[in-house]
Amino acid sequence: MPTKSYLEAIREGMRDEMRRDERVMILGEDVGAKGGVFGTTEGLQAEFGEWRVMDSPLAESCIVGVCIGAALYGMRPIAEIQFQDFILPAVDQIVSEAAKMRYRSNNDWGVPMVLRAPFGGGVHGALYHSQSLEAMFCGVPGLKVVVPSTPYDAKGLLISAMRDPDPVLYFEHKRAYRSIKGEVPDEEYTVPLGSAAVMREGRDIAIFSFGMVVHMALEAAERIAADGFECEVVDLRSLRPLDRAAIVSSARKCGKVMVAQEANLAVSIASEVAAIVAEECFEYLDAPVMRIGGPEIPAMPFAHALEDFYLVTPDKLEAALRTLAAY
Amino acid sequence: MVVARSHAVTRENVDADTLRTLYRHMLRSRVLDERMWVLNRQGRAPFWISGIGHEAIQVAVGMNMEPGRDWLAPYYRDLALTLVLGMTPRDHILSVLAKADDPNSGGRQMPAHYGSRAHNIISTGSPVTTQLLHAAGIALAMKMRGEDSVCVTSIGEGSTSGGDFHEALNFAATHKLAVVFVVENNGYAISVPVEKQMATPNVADRALAYGIPGVSVDGNDVIACYRTARDAVQRARSGLGPTLLEAKLHRLTSHSSDDDQRRYRSADDLAAERAHDCLPHFRSMLEDLGILAPGDAERLRLELVAEVDEATAFAEQAADPLAESALLHVYAEDD
Incomplete structure (x- = not known):
């Protein structure tokens, strides 16, 4: 089995699912030509075009709110928040809208959206590039929250998240991107949400x-x-x-x-x-x-x-x- | 390109049948809305938030949308708009009485939190302005799929102070998305008058900053509203991008059934606004033009009251939600 980094596994998960399902799209800051500040989306805009891999304005509520709308229309959006520290302007969209959409509409509407955000410290990111804010979302019914620690889980959980009918927050540890490597199958597989x-x-x-x-x-x-x-x-x-x-x-x-x-x-x-x-x-x-x-x-x-x-x-x-x- | 704001709307090219239909929709919403107040004051409905005074722009916009194709991200005063798109008095009385079969939310949300997949009306919650970004996302998906559908979204002028207003207009304008942003400017954010909310006289003026057309229209003049809405929807459908459409109108009720606007507004002001009510004004015009014959308006009103009577009786017989059903539909797999 080939060895890949945590970051490569995330990118491969998105790439494979975008090849399989044309509803999958990515919206986030610098995700296009630059391929993300960490390189997570490198090469994806070249393969899938400027609409499916779209650079957003510097506006996190916009990123999440637009993805919610696209999900309501039948897309499978991935909202990328550049650093989890900057998720706070989007909390209204995440907690008041995405998390409650299915419940408040009595199952008439759902938000099949993945929100990816790098979190965690140890990279000299200081106060606003190091936080671990997961607890803020884990008490919110309607959301699912996953955090992979290995490249295998990074790909498998991400594919599961993209196929899930409800909003999934996918938090990736930025220090793991290049430091953690492991065996990752080339072919597609899933790791179920909700299992340790x-x-x-x-x-x-x-x-x-x-x-x-x-x-x-x-x-x-x-x-x-x-x-x-x-x-x-x-x-x-x-x-x-x-x-x-x-x-x-x-x-x-x-x-x-x-x-x-x-x-x-x-x-x-x-x-x-x-x-x-x-x-x-x-x-x-x-x-x-x-x-x-x-x-x-x-x-x-x-x-x-x-x-x-x-x-x-x-x-x-x-x-x-x-x-x-x-x- | 920036198109100037325009009040220069003529009454040409709106035929008699359309005028009659506009009037019927407006009156139907008014009759239903008045029933909601009665149900609230009788103690049968815990809450109501009204669209009385807002009907002209809503009906004008709705009549220019294509049901089944176009989408709506509404706000809580859009009773008339949801009716034009096919929702019914039954649907909404089920909601105000919090019944299990309420199609908006199954009795989970406060009344006037509209939503119906069958009518392409997305579910809306209580935080204001969030739905503008959803409209931009819907229109983005429409564009990615190569469709020429349109998404309409609406808010009050109070909500235009929030950040999502800016983020949504900026995004939709940047990508030339097929969104019509309708601002129902009734001059009050609950109790705060517009001059204490913003320094510009017109919300529509802000369109300049986004590089899109902004149009301010008299929201008590349904024909002006109709033509303005038609232009905005056509512009969106033809791929030219969003329009910021502001209708200046009057909230002819308190903010909600829990508010009493006599505490913060003068009796003279309220009486003056009543004199501008879009509905009797339109009725007189149609009667003067011979489009409504003597007696037509009253016959129509009685017909609509009968419909609302039937809907009330239907909803009162309907089942309440089962208590244990509170646990359902947190996630899809709970079905």
């Missing part, structure tokens, strides 16, 4: 995470395995809906639970996973649930030392895992 993946089996501590932190967790798990502690690393992949059964299964099996994410912890995915574990695994727990994430500061600062302070790293996870293992 066990990345490493273990019996002592269940670690739930998503995005780049999955890779940190895998590294930390290897380090403490040398001392006889076996972690089960679960990539949540789908943040709305969460794969409740997978969470409960791994938590009960291990009896100790860590939830690790890049965002600050208050009212977050980690909070929700911890609540599920408290509700459904109480009698199985051998230690309090441990949550690891960013500090409660507005966003990730620029300077090297400040950014490092913010980020979850294998070292920080290893230390926390040793504490949890010793409990």
Whole structure:
């Protein structure tokens, strides 16, 4: 099986689906001749033309609102928000319109739209090119939210998202674009929305995470395995809906639970996973649930030392895992 | 190219049958709208938000659209427009009484939140101005498919202060999309008069900034509205791009059934606006021209009242939504 980067897998997912389904179109800033600021849409305008791969004005509400309209008319639009940090002007369109369209019309209308946005830090993006804003959308019924951590899932989840009849927010970790490589079939395949993946089996501590932190967790798990502690690393992949059964299964099996994410912890995915574990695994727990994430500061600062302070790293996870293992 | 705003609309080339149909649509909406107020004041309907005073432009625009081909992204005063496109008094009384078979939303949304796939009317929520971008997206899809359909979208002048107004006009103009932006300028954003909302005398003047035509028309003059709407729809259909069409008219009711405009407007102002009501003005004109014979208007009114009576009786017998149905249709797979 060929090895591809996370970014190549995303591009291939869009390209293949655009070849298969002429309703698929992309609207976003710099997605055309430039191919996106990260190169995600490179070559797509040359292949599919200026209408199907369209440069938008610098107006995020416009990008999402126009895609909603096109979806209502029967297209399968992909709205690209250049950085997730800039999604906020589009929140009214996402939450008030796309998320509620099917419900408020009593199933008369739906919005089959994918919204792609790079998120996450570790690239010296400072406050407004580093955020992880997923929690803002994961409490909104009517939306689906996915975050791939591997190139295989990046392509498979994206194809599923493009074929889904409802709006899917597809958040891609920008630091993964070129640093994460993996096996990706050339042919088409799908990864179902709503399912977590066990990345490493273990019996002592269940670690739930998503995005780049999955890779940190895998590294930390290897380090403490040398001392006889076996972690089960679960990539949540789908943040709305969460794969409740997978969470409960791994938590009960291990009896100790860590939830690790890049965002600050208050009212977050980690909070929700911890609540599920408290509700459904109480009698199985051998230690309090441990949550690891960013500090409660507005966003990730620029300077090297400040950014490092913010980020979850294998070292920080290893230390926390040793504490949890010793409990 | 910028086309100047024009009030120079003549009454030529609108035939008698069209005039009679315009009048019938306007009166039908008025009769239904008045029934909604009665149902609200009787305590049978929790809420109503009215289009009384807005009928002329809505009927004029609707009569220039092709049902089944053209699309509408409406706002909450567009009762008359939805009726012209084929929705019925039954549909809307089911909605005001929040019945399960309400085609707009199955009783989920407040009344006057219009939508019907069968009529190419997209579902609209309560945040204002968002639908203008949907109209631009619909027209983009129409253009990508090589169709010559048109998408009409409408708002009040109050909503033109929001950012989506700018983003939608800019996008539609840039790509020469087949959108007709209709601004129903009644001079008030709930209680705030237009001079406290914007420094320009006409919303249509802003078209200059987008490189599209802006036309301001007397929204109480249905014939002027009809001709202006016809030009805008034809322009869009022929691929020349969007038009910003502003109709200046009067909101002859309070903002909604929960508002009382006597608290912020003088009795003299309200009486003066009543004197400009588009409907009796049009009726007198048609009677003067002999297009309506003596007694015609009253016979028509009684016929329309009977239709609304039947629709009211029908809707009152209809089932309420089942409580558990609240969980349905969050996603497609919930069906």
